[in-house]
Amino acid sequence: MKLNIKTKQLYKAILNLQTENECQKFFRDLLTEAEIKEFSNRWRVAQMLNEKVAYELITQETGMSSTTIARTNKWLTDGMGGYKLMLKRLKDMNHHHSPLVAE
Numbered sequence: 001m002k003l004n005i006k007t008k009q010l011y012k013a014i015l016n017l018q019t020e021n022e023c024q025k026f027f028r029d030l031l032t033e034a035e036i037k038e039f040s041n042r043w044r045v046a047q048m049l050n051e052k053v054a055y056e057l058i059t060q061e062t063g064m065s066s067t068t069i070a071r072t073n074k075w076l077t078d079g080m081g082g083y084k085l086m087l088k089r090l091k092d093m094n095h096h097h098s099p100l101v102a103e
Helices: 005-015 019-028 033-052 054-062 067-079 082-097
Strands: none
Touching: 005 082, 019 033, 019 082, 033 082, 054 082, 067 082
16 A cells, blocks of 8 residues: 555654653544544454454444444454554553562
């Protein structure tokens, strides 16, 4: 997929965000609250699908339609790998940062 210069500039700006607070400020200026909610719900759908949660429960929690859930599932399984990449990174990060339990 060939990116245009405007899209590349957006990605570079996102890559330069350093904290959750910076992300919050940037995305709130860039997107409407409804768009942020929509993106958050799509991300939650991907996480739940990855956890093998049933569509009905995903709809109940996120309010997303079964069509959106199915589309997200398609991207999760047959997409460009972005969802899988971030799910793995977050899992690795959480595993790496979880406190050690004494046995």
